[in-house]
Amino acid sequence: MTAVPNAGDTPDLEALIAQWRSGLEQPSAVDPADADELEDHLRDQIADLTSAGLAPDEAFLIAVKRMGSVDSLSSEFAQEHPDRLWKRLALGPSGDERPSARSDFWTMIGFACAAALAVKAPAAFGVDLTDNARFYGRNAGLFALVPLAGYFVWHRGMPAARALRILAPALAGVAVVINAYPFEDGSDTETLAALHAPIALWLLVGVAYAGGGWRSDRKRMDYVRFTGEWFIYYVLIALGGGVLAGFTTGAFDVIGIDAEEFVTSWVLPCGAVGAVVVAAWLVEAKQSVVENMAPVLTKLFTPLFAAMLLAFLGAMVWTGRGIDFDRDVLVLFDLLLAVVLGLLLYATSARDPRAPHDAFDLLQFVLVVSALVANALVLAAMVGRISEFGFTPNRIAALGENVVLLVNLAWSARLHLGFWRGRLPFASLERWQTAYLPVYLIWATLVVVVFPPLFGFA
């Protein structure tokens, strides 16, 4: 190797430095600012060595050697900064964070406040929560998810024209249908619409989440991951909010002020819709810092649900008991299929598609097949007696849901088998799940838009 005089920072050297730095920044106690400091040192050293006549790559090797091994550096930093090993969850933007993260924080606050204002706006016109529970029930999804869609349009820098063309008509359509339909008082179709509107809206938010690129498989899978993490954050925030509300009423009660009215009419509704945006922001801001929780829970519960289903099937065969039919059986099994699908989905979302099949894949297969068998038994028992029960909107909706989930799980089981035999790549399972997402949107939209007139708004 000959010394190259005046060899500046060649691209090679840049690549070497970047590689060294990324090794340093791997989940460890060295944060980006420290890495800047160390990199500055390394570059000074390299500059001195090259001006003494060394080639850049030689200078790099010597400078890295003098710096000490990445492992010992990391452990030295970890001793000085043990807090960094606890992945940082703190809210406030710390001094070293990039300005974009800070402005995003304020965007989030803005949209969360907008959601809180929106949910309280009807009360200003005399439509308050206690007397108009039906109105708020129908519109809950809109109050919570339209600001979320707005946040993502803003956050992703989705062009306004595009957002207006795709999202706005869909969101407005849901709002019009839900509020303009002449629902009978306390009708089933109204309850169904109120339950299905958030599902449709959530999938529409996905369009904003993908920044318009919702046709891409990857973006869709990202949205599935986001949904799982968002749900966990939301539940945690809700738990904290419950504690806060409890203490608020309790503490004011001590000094003889009744705060319950304030808590139920202000803190709870505003908090519930605001937390939707806050949880989304947390998932976005912390996705690189915190281990994803949904896949972890999936790993934990897949064996437990599989065992439960097998025990259920075993008990049914062993005792020979028929299915004791009442109106909630189908709903229960719909929920069961949804949970099984969720377990399948989150295991899929966290799996390395290139890995060969393992014991956990087998477990999932067992889970899916046993859920299908249990569901098939329920359906078979129902088909024989369908005329007895008649076609109410609730029953048709439950049946439709069952079919939607059943088709997904049955095909998933088939793909699983193909993957297991080595005939199909794992990616085909992933693609099936992402390709199926619009089916949920279509079904939820059908229930919201078509069911009420079909059943005479009863």
Added chain:
Amino acid sequence: MPKDLVAASATPLVLGILSEGENYGYAILKRVNQLSSGELEWTDGMLYPLLHRLERLGYAEAAWKVPSGSRARRRKYYRITESGRQALAEQRRQWTVITGALQDLWHEMSPPPSPALLKG
């Protein structure tokens, strides 16, 4: 040079260098080299956790600056604080005791073997 000795002397050395004026990591290391005529060999990277410790204890303050000139990289400069000066004075007192005691001892003993013989 034994590791313990290097580690023990690192804090007074760095504080002493900072008491000469605001400075940054690479230059501090060069100054250590110069002061010890290259005998004190630190692993470069280990200086930074030490500097961060001094910062945490309040002995030094740090600020990111972009030095004038063509370079666009920012650099972290450290400056000694008042409590850092006090800590340095205390360390200096302790080290004077140790070096003084050793000096007296060396004085009564036979003259030291030359470094050249030791390295042989």
